Amino acid sequence: MLTTYAQFAIGVVDLAAAILFLYGLQRMSSPVTAPSGIKVAGIGMAVAVVASFLYIFSVDDAAKPFLVMNIALALIALAIGGGIAWVAGKRVAMTAMPQMVAIYNGLGGGAAGAIAAVELYGSKTHGLTQLGVTLLGALIGAVSLSGSLIAWGKLDGILNHPLRFKGQRWVNALIVLATLVIGGGILFLASGGAIAQVGVAGMITTFFVLALILGIALTLPIGGADMPVVISVYNAFTGLAVGLEGFVLQNPALMIAGMVVGAAGMLLTLLMAQAMNRSIANVLFTNFGDAPAQKQGAIEGELKPTQAGDAGIAMRYAAKVIIIPGYGLAVAQGQQKLYEFVKLLQAGGVDVKFAIHPVAGRMPGQMDVLLAEAGVPYDMIFQLEDINADFATTDIALVIGANDVVNPAARSDKTSPIFGMPILNADKAKQVFVVKRGEGKGYAGIVNTLFYGDNCNMVYGDAQAVLIKMIEAVRGLGLPAAA
Amino acid sequence: MDFAIDISGFVAVYIFMLAGFAGWVIIGHVPAILHTPLMSGSNFVHGIVVVGGIFALLNASSLQQQVFGFLAVLLGAGNAAGGYAVTDRMLAMFQLGGASKPKLAHARAHRTKTS
Numbered sequence: 158m159l160t161t162y163a164q165f166a167i168g169v170v171d172l173a174a175a176i177l178f179l180y181g182l183q184r185m186s187s188p189v190t191a192p193s194g195i196k197v198a199g200i201g202m203a204v205a206v207v208a209s210f211l212y213i214f215s216v217d218d219a220a221k222p223f224l225v226m227n228i229a230l231a232l233i234a235l236a237i238g239g240g241i242a243w244v245a246g247k248r249v250a251m252t253a254m255p256q257m258v259a260i261y262n263g264l265g266g267g268a269a270g271a272i273a274a275v276e277l278y279g280s281k282t283h284g285l286t287q288l289g290v291t292l293l294g295a296l297i298g299a300v301s302l303s304g305s306l307i308a309w310g311k312l313d314g315i316l317n318h319p320l321r322f323k324g325q326r327w328v329n330a331l332i333v334l335a336t337l338v339i340g341g342g343i344l345f346l347a348s349g350g351a352i353a354q355v356g357v358a359g360m361i362t363t364f365f366v367l368a369l370i371l372g373i374a375l376t377l378p379i380g381g382a383d384m385p386v387v388i389s390v391y392n393a394f395t396g397l398a399v400g401l402e403g404f405v406l407q408n409p410a411l412m413i414a415g416m417v418v419g420a421a422g423m424l425l426t427l428l429m430a431q432a433m434n435r436s437i438a439n440v441l442f443t444n445f446g447d448a449p450a451q452k453q454g455a456i457e458g459e460l461k462p463t464q465a466g467d468a469g470i471a472m473r474y475a476a477k478v479i480i481i482p483g484y485g486l487a488v489a490q491g492q493q494k495l496y497e498f499v500k501l502l503q504a505g506g507v508d509v510k511f512a513i514h515p516v517a518g519r520m521p522g523q524m525d526v527l528l529a530e531a532g533v534p535y536d537m538i539f540q541l542e543d544i545n546a547d548f549a550t551t552d553i554a555l556v557i558g559a560n561d562v563v564n565p566a567a568r569s570d571k572t573s574p575i576f577g578m579p580i581l582n583a584d585k586a587k588q589v590f591v592v593k594r595g596e597g598k599g600y601a602g603i604v605n606t607l608f609y610g611d612n613c614n615m616v617y618g619d620a621q622a623v624l625i626k627m628i629e630a631v632r633g634l635g636l637p638a639a640a
Numbered sequence: 641m642d643f644a645i646d647i648s649g650f651v652a653v654y655i656f657m658l659a660g661f662a663g664w665v666i667i668g669h670v671p672a673i674l675h676t677p678l679m680s681g682s683n684f685v686h687g688i689v690v691v692g693g694i695f696a697l698l699n700a701s702s703l704q705q706q707v708f709g710f711l712a713v714l715l716g717a718g719n720a721a722g723g724y725a726v727t728d729r730m731l732a733m734f735q736l737g738g739a740s741k742p743k744l745a746h747a748r749a750h751r752t753k754t755s
Contacts, residue, residue, distance in 0.1 A: 231709075257722065258726060421678075
């Protein structure tokens, strides 16, 4: 009787959780309702986790002697895993958010893989379909785990250079093939009723190891600039793996939540790839930034450095300024100082706008989040298609820590790896100031012809330090605020 | 009465198909400005895997299964808790951000063209 009540309660709660997830995501699709959306989804998660302990009334007979121990283990794992991730998520700097999303995503993939491991090693699956789905979920989850960790390493700057070698694609294809052969072998043995046979456990282990290697091998050659797309792909992967394992465990809440994320993640990936004018396959399998290096001699003009103060004063006397923020601004934590500088310009009657490229930063929309943090009003921030026509009538374009998204080579140079990507036409402004830490290339490793243009001056230095100098210089003028 | 859930064959395919469609439609209307929080938010949602982990761990009947079950709950809990913390922080900024009036108009301007 107790079992029936428990099953009924779990059924109701999981249904409620699925509804709350969908409703929460729906609310997250508008800036106005978004903050409450995550809270709605959070309630769904909390009740589902609490209710899942009702499973103790319907455990397998084989597991009954272990029950007390297992409950204790579950509570400990929840406390440790949840606790560490919660504190880390609350403390991490806003600039490190992309890395955190990557790592949390990897954890989810790993969890799906671990569930598959319990089912596989314990021979708990019933029938070939379940076994096949378990293996597929294990493969996707494991790839997502190791791939996300590599993506995290790249975003965190631990892994700086893409690892590429000749014939890499063949090696990767070989790993895929080997994984599929082992998986097929496990299915074949199981169809003969020999799942408990000696050697199968070894094959399962090999399968997991190969899947983990595959995730690493697939991610290593991809350049850091493409990591947002990669994380989005792995986000969809983890969702898919969770959905598949949900089927194996006969849990509709997992199936629904997993598949919703799988589909949403795929669409999000498509939107991102679209913004870069590339296909997903191109992002994942082409060695971006590996194109024949441009010869320095091919570029006309030279880099013309200028002082931060001079640039700041020039902007104070301009009528119209457009600011293009990039990842460098996030790294330098310069968003507060930037808005302070902008307010100073506005007080002097300068028309200031922000232009955001769809893939500026390391995640789509990262710059929007950063500027929102500094308190910049929404109506000052413009997206690419809304502002690109304005550059021609703009006195000064200020590029802060952005590089590839303003590279005119994307429009003109067919040999450039970013050719065809929509860019912000900063070069059309009368004067361009570029705030940059050094003469290095951008994340994609491509020379930026904008920097060599006649109308461009470079301001070298950390974005925040440069902005402080600009503020001081403009204040030093002692000009009265415009009426 | 028996409330045990039994999903097999085409029923599973239908659930996957409808859920996938729902995800596609919901995300299709998200403005570009929310892409990062949304990626993070959907990342949180698949943290529900922790529930599957708890189920697997409670049904573990050997040391090996307990180890992997423990791992599943540990990682799943990390996914759920971390995903929530990060997403909540990101979205909280949108509440503070600037004047309240232009919000709606701006949100509309930010809508991406979905294919």
